[in-house]
Amino acid sequence: MQHTKCYKRDYPRPQFVRDNWINLNGSWDFAFDRDDSGENKGYQNGFEAQKKINVPFAYQCAASGIGNAEMCQNIWYKRTFVMDDIGLNRLLLHFEGSDYLTKVWVNGKYCGSEVGGYHRLTFDITSAAVQGNNTLVVKVFDSYSREQPRGKQRAEDHDYGCWYVDTSGIYKTVWLEVVPQTYLSEVKLTPNLESKGLEIRFTLNQPYKNAVVAACAYWQGKAVGETLIDVCDTCGYGFLSLDEVNLWQVGQGGLYDLKLQLKADDKVVDEAESYFGMREICIRDGKILLNGxxxxxxxxxxxxxxxxxxxxxxxxxxxxxxxxxxxxxxxxxxxxxxxxxxxxxxxxxxxxxxxxxxxxxxxxxxxxxxxxxxxxxxxxxxxxxxxxxxxxxxxxxxxxxxxxxxxxxxxxxxxxxxxxxxxxxxxxxxxxxxxxxxxxxxxxxxxxxxxxxxxxxxxxxxxxxxxxxxxxxxxxxxxxxxxxxxxxxxxxxxxxxxxxxxxxxxxxxxxxxxxxxxxxxxxxxxxxxxxxxxxxxxxxxxxxxxxxxxxxxxxxxxxxxxxxxxxxxxxxxxxxxxxxxx
Structure with a gap:
């Protein structure tokens, strides 16, 4: 196999890569909060660990170091991290997966909450973090509720049918990312075989005047297309034509590398690397067609x-x-x-x-x-x-x-x-x-x-x-x-x-x-x-x-x-x- 140019081992978001990141997986302090008294007791400012947990493994599984399958609706995590001076940049905290309601405090300051166990949670912790040592505290609520998406996680205290032990709290990578004040927050890439190129839509975290996004595609290290897309308020849309079209195929792959730069006054404001595949999926005459x-x-x-x-x-x-x-x-x-x-x-x-x-x-x-x-x-x-x-x-x-x-x-x-x-x-x-x-x-x-x-x-x-x-x-x-x-x-x-x-x-x-x-x-x-x-x-x-x-x-x-x-x-x-x- 051949990795993409932007590949970094263990990088949790491999199709949208920046250089400045810190992996927070590893040993964290952990506490069960069976009567939900932690916030009243000030756990958000720090707490004495009941146990150590190996993040990103859920406490129910052996790999976490705990291996307790008993449901506890409220659980707490704590660890410290060290930050260099990030200047005027912003600091984002990402959870690739945390089930189900996640609350975050940094140095005792509340940074927000989000519901959902199956998408990336992102918190801007810039205003709470400081240069040097920081304390990160996370509380997660989970339950046996059948109203929340749970997949194959059981909704009772025992396994049954084709449902298994539940997964509560952090169960995917937790990481920090340093980004500019204005940065590319979303990019949507759509291959268009008929027009021989790539449709690019993007969103910024905030408006930016007189800016463009420069996109350059590479095939096996050779530049095969580039374009400039104007920023309109917080978003933009453009088309990247390719000098040569190489199809993504089942059993073979075939990926283009992609560099994206947010620019203003000929200066690079933000930069990320990605990749894409040129393929078309459609249905015709009762058949599923890939690339026709x-x-x-x-x-x-x-x-x-x-x-x-x-x-x-x-x-x-x-x-x-x-x-x-x-x-x-x-x-x-x-x-x-x-x-x-x-x-x-x-x-x-x-x-x-x-x-x-x-x-x-x-x-x-x-x-x-x-x-x-x-x-x-x-x-x-x-x-x-x-x-x-x-x-x-x-x-x-x-x-x-x-x-x-x-x-x-x-x-x-x-x-x-x-x-x-x-x-x-x-x-x-x-x-x-x-x-x-x-x-x-x-x-x-x-x-x-x-x-x-x-x-x-x-x-x-x-x-x-x-x-x-x-x-x-x-x-x-x-x-x-x-x-x-x-x-x-x-x-x-x-x-x-x-x-x-x-x-x-x-x-x-x-x-x-x-x-x-x-x-x-x-x-x-x-x-x-x-x-x-x-x-x-x-x-x-x-x-x-x-x-x-x-x-x-x-x-x-x-x-x-x-x-x-x-x-x-x-x-x-x-x-x-x-x-x-x-």
């Missing part, structure tokens, strides 16, 4: 859980290895299931040419609060991942979770459509799936789930368009569409199936789908039969197999929870990539 050619997607369901770490990867290498291992097993992409993954994973997917379906973690209630929290967070997720060429599809809901009555409830149908349309407003290019699995309303791809373990029966269930679009799905007795909606010629994919497990693994509450298999031969034969049953249906555009690895009591992964493989990658590849020669 039909794309068959061999996806794997990827929940992004690690043994002892839960939703947090052990390190950057673990993210890369998950991706390259899946490619070695014959997959060309993944569906990131009920999780917003660490952005470094998307970086490696961009580099390797690995497809990612980005999915919103579910709520499990249908209330005014749940609707507002889900839609607000989802729009932030889409905006944050928009620039990554690897992201080819958005998945807003899964299996009617949070909208259990969608089949006939017009309010729930309207809300799902509202989320679909809000996604399209941000991104008119990529396909959006309104409700993956069944009971679709507006949806660009018809996606179906079926855990029938017999390949011939699976084939028989879906081998005509009529069966896929008008019949009850045999495995789960659900309809492909809700009342009042019908098939409109969309591409069709089987986006959950398989989940096969070994008898030796299924004891107590440990489970897989269907009847477990006895041995390796039966295991590979069954999986191969199911894959062939789908691939042999000519109008099906791809599949998503469940799943990458075992997760706690769910033992239906291709890998163990510790990522050791149940079979050789070569054997898996022969099963999943039927384009290989015999």
């Amino acid at each position: 050619k039909p794309l068959y997607q061999r996806l794997v369901l990827d929940q992004g859980y690690w043994e002892n770490c839960d939703l947090t990867p052990p390190d950057e290498d673990a993210l890369k290895k998950d991706l390259t291992d899946c490619m070695s097993m014959g997959f060309n992409g993944c569906r990131k299931h009920e999780k917003v993954e660490d952005e470094r994973f998307l970086y490696y997917a961009d580099v390797y040419g690995y497809i990612v379906w980005a999915e919103m973690p579910s709520v499990y209630a249908f209330t005014e609060v749940s609707r507002e929290t889900l839609l607000t967070e989802w729009k932030k997720v889409v905006a944050a991942q928009y620039n990554h060429p690897c992201v080819l599809t958005w998945v807003a809901f899964n299996e009617s979770w949070g909208v259990e009555q969608i089949k006939s409830d017009l309010r729930q149908q309207r809300f799902v459509n509202q989320v679909y349309l809000a996604t399209k407003e941000i991104d008119a290019m990529r396909p959006v799936i309104c409700n993956d699995g069944w009971e679709h309303t507006l949806s660009d791809i018809l996606t179906l789930h079926d855990y029938t373990q017999d390949g011939k029966l699976l084939h028989e269930s879906f081998n005509t368009v009529e069966k896929c679009t008008q019949k009850i799905i045999p495995d789960n007795k659900k309809q492909p569409f809700v009342d009042g909606y019908s098939y409109r010629g969309q591409p069709i994919m089987i986006t959950e199936f398989g989940g096969t497990s070994f008898i030796k693994d299924t004891n107590g509450n440990r489970w897989g789908y269907g009847t477990a298999v006895q041995d390796d031969e039966e295991y590979l034969s069954r999986i191969g039969g199911m894959v062939k049953g789908i691939v042999d249906i000519p109008f099906i555009c791809g599949f998503c197999y469940t799943q990458v690895s075992n997760v706690y009591h769910e033992v239906n992964g291709l890998l163990e929870f510790d990522r050791t493989s149940k079979e050789s990658f070569e054997k898996y590849r022969k099963v999943f990539d039927l384009t290989l020669p015999e």
Whole structure:
């Protein structure tokens, strides 16, 4: 693989890189606040540590150094950091992920709060920080509320079904960034193959007069295009024409480097480095096209859980290895299931040419609060991942979770459509799936789930368009569409199936789908039969197999929870990539 020019190991925002940053991961003071008395006791000014915690791991997992799975709604973090004189610059504090309500104090001064566990939280702490030693205190509130997006995090004190131990507080990188008084706060990059260039939209944190943004693109170190874009108040839009167009391809990647400079009076005010890929995703005649050619997607369901770490990867290498291992097993992409993954994973997917379906973690209630929290967070997720060429599809809901009555409830149908349309407003290019699995309303791809373990029966269930679009799905007795909606010629994919497990693994509450298999031969034969049953249906555009690895009591992964493989990658590849020669 070849890294982009802007790559920095462990840098948490790899597609928008500045040089001046400090990683705050590591040992922090930690305290449980079970009666929520911390603020009254002055914890925000500093507190005596009950324990040490290894940030960014959540206190529930072993890697944090605590490993206490008991829910505590209010928790506190504290650490010191040293700052040099930053002059007239500003100091930003970023949390890549903190679940769910995060409050921040620096040197006893309140710096703000934000709700949401699945997008980057940013606090301007300039006015509170000083040259030299600083004390940072963070309080996080979390709960079992089903109104907040929680994905696969359980909502009770025990594991159940396919839900696992919850993740509270900081669970992704915390870092500081020094930026100018006026800086580029957002950049939106849209490849345009027809016009042979890149559309660039940007936003500044505050107005700036008589300024421009200079953009220069590079291909393998050679400058291939540049432009100047005028700043209008706080934003701007322009087009960067390319001297040569090299396509981003699945299994190959292909990235341009990009330098962005905010300039005024011929002086550089702010500078950031990025990258982009030239590719086009569209739907035509029931097919999904990438760069004008039909794309068959061999996806794997990827929940992004690690043994002892839960939703947090052990390190950057673990993210890369998950991706390259899946490619070695014959997959060309993944569906990131009920999780917003660490952005470094998307970086490696961009580099390797690995497809990612980005999915919103579910709520499990249908209330005014749940609707507002889900839609607000989802729009932030889409905006944050928009620039990554690897992201080819958005998945807003899964299996009617949070909208259990969608089949006939017009309010729930309207809300799902509202989320679909809000996604399209941000991104008119990529396909959006309104409700993956069944009971679709507006949806660009018809996606179906079926855990029938017999390949011939699976084939028989879906081998005509009529069966896929008008019949009850045999495995789960659900309809492909809700009342009042019908098939409109969309591409069709089987986006959950398989989940096969070994008898030796299924004891107590440990489970897989269907009847477990006895041995390796039966295991590979069954999986191969199911894959062939789908691939042999000519109008099906791809599949998503469940799943990458075992997760706690769910033992239906291709890998163990510790990522050791149940079979050789070569054997898996022969099963999943039927384009290989015999």
